Amino acid sequence: MDDKQLLMIPGPTPVPERVLQAMAKHPIGHRSGEFSQILAEVNQGLKWLHQTSQDVLMVAGSGTSAMEAAMVNFLSAGDRILVGSNGKFGERWALVGEAYGLTVERVTAEWGKPLDPEDFRTRLEADTDKTIKAVVITHSETSTTVLNDLEKINGYVKAHGTALIMVDAVTSLGAISVPTDVWELDVVASGSQKGYMIPPGLGFVTVSDRAWRVYDTATLPRFYLDLGKYRKAAAKNSTPFTPPINLIFGLHAALQMMQTEGLNAIFARHQRHRQATRAAMTALGLPLLAADDVASPAATAVAPATIEAEYIRSALKQRFDILTAGGQDHLKGKIFRIGHLGFVSDRDVLSVVAAIEAIVMASGEQYDAGAGVNAAAAVLSPKA
């Protein structure tokens, strides 16, 4: 049916009606007092969400622009960096580093498996000359739905003493706790169409005091993504370039909704949806790509053995107006990904599970009737 789509991809994510309505307001001047007031309130909300006392800098652009900003502001040509690469996005940061002439060392793991923190420990401990300038970690690797062990790897970075930790939190921020200040994360980048419950078009970056000191001597070229300009403007509740005003109207509304729900409730909801989805897929006999202990709360990759992944994805779309994501690169056709990130309710999760169950049933596969929905329901509505 037209206009009836349920978005269950890991970005863009569903947007609440009141956010859409906020975005539909007439733009106002971006240098006006009214807009400064909105920026001030948005910044307060973002600090709360990012668990930091630093200003959360907003860049008009995609999540990639935010990650590129992370790199170009705190590094110089030739700098040695370790980049965790166990999926499409980790690999992207390696490519960004190479595009800027950095000496990129990939720390890899098979797609679908987590990065091994010991690989980082070994290299960081061996670096007695302190030539490693930064370690880049994709927290939630969206392409495989694996959650990397940021806390542990960051511990080894802190033991190293001088390397900066740079975090792609694009699909983790708002889905799972990212304690920016407590963990002393130097640079954290994210994007709006994920846990923030608004459409794409804004990137977010936070920067630690330590990273700002490195900024002063870092020499990679930058202008639009020069975070120093954003910091200076943010201090005056402004922006260095014209911001995406209507998207910020939407963010303003979304942050109010998130604050009403509460951080812990938001994280618990994402955990619940992760568990419900995984339990249901397992009950339906559909294998999961990521193991239980490393599965992201943002999305679940399913790797069906006997039914084609693309068949399920296509049937979900054609028959039930549910959009899921396919696999990327060499995982294309091998997996499909169910997003449960952002403005997703228990009903949404139950709907996608029921629809997949109906598709499995229609395919003639052997399975226990009702198993998927029952397994999800047991997680979503546990007996008292």
Next chain:
Amino acid sequence: MDDKQLLMIPGPTPVPERVLQAMAKHPIGHRSGEFSQILAEVNQGLKWLHQTSQDVLMVAGSGTSAMEAAMVNFLSAGDRILVGSNGKFGERWALVGEAYGLTVERVTAEWGKPLDPEDFRTRLEADTDKTIKAVVITHSETSTTVLNDLEKINGYVKAHGTALIMVDAVTSLGAISVPTDVWELDVVASGSQKGYMIPPGLGFVTVSDRAWRVYDTATLPRFYLDLGKYRKAAAKNSTPFTPPINLIFGLHAALQMMQTEGLNAIFARHQRHRQATRAAMTALGLPLLAADDVASPAATAVAPATIEAEYIRSALKQRFDILTAGGQDHLKGKIFRIGHLGFVSDRDVLSVVAAIEAIVMASGEQYDAGAGVNAAAAVLSPKA
């Protein structure tokens, strides 16, 4: 009054209701067939507006990101470029070039005066070694409301033979004819919150075949702004990074409205508003910053002699809910700028003129009663 503001600044510009409503739709998947279809139609509309057969590449970002893309994709460190600088934006491109290690030669004129094409001719003719790689021109200099003579300067660039012409058309595209293909403009950059009748958040770039050949050997670092990625994706009606989906919904609607109005009618409307505004300010005894023959159709800078510019601007806002722009940098407090760019009607122009007339009247200045409105009306509704 709340929610009653009339935006008369040179960006963001007013947005039609149907565009706002289009932006308030639920996002859809950016890799879906439905969205590809929208991208295809948007690209067709943009080609029409940009008067080119080349794909119009869309970057999630501000106008500055589009201009930075123009520079980093077609130049290499140390390259010599001429940058026209007669206002805040021309000067910005000089700063971008310097940030990337280019050898920037400014061709300057006083703020409020146009660039002198002869200055370019002299330097280009003297460059027999062909060391000048590009000439960067801000077509409509928003900070002073001066329109530079792009056609004439471009003629000298063409006579040079190898330098690329790079154009900031941020406040000229959609306001005055920018015949991209006919003039063989190599790189043209623009931004969404101007003549496109949508909010900020999208930059646009077109690239000539000649510039694409230079792209292959240009070595400035780039990733997010690597236009080759955008070209490859555009050929498949896609984008390299997640696009600002809802803004593109709005652009889709805006382009349909613009095509219904017609290019020549749009340009005539902007000329009419320029003439009406200028005639009215002159009739009210308020001097104009830019001379008649070099005045931009996008906005009009007024430099009042006996009333404070900021007093008029503040009274327009406080008493009549009309937002105009102030002066920038050393023109702060010396001028105010009336935007008449994008979705602006004859009534809007008449309103701002009447409001300024009321403020002049209340100030006790000597003036001819009704002179401003009458002068504007004579332009807007000439006798048959």
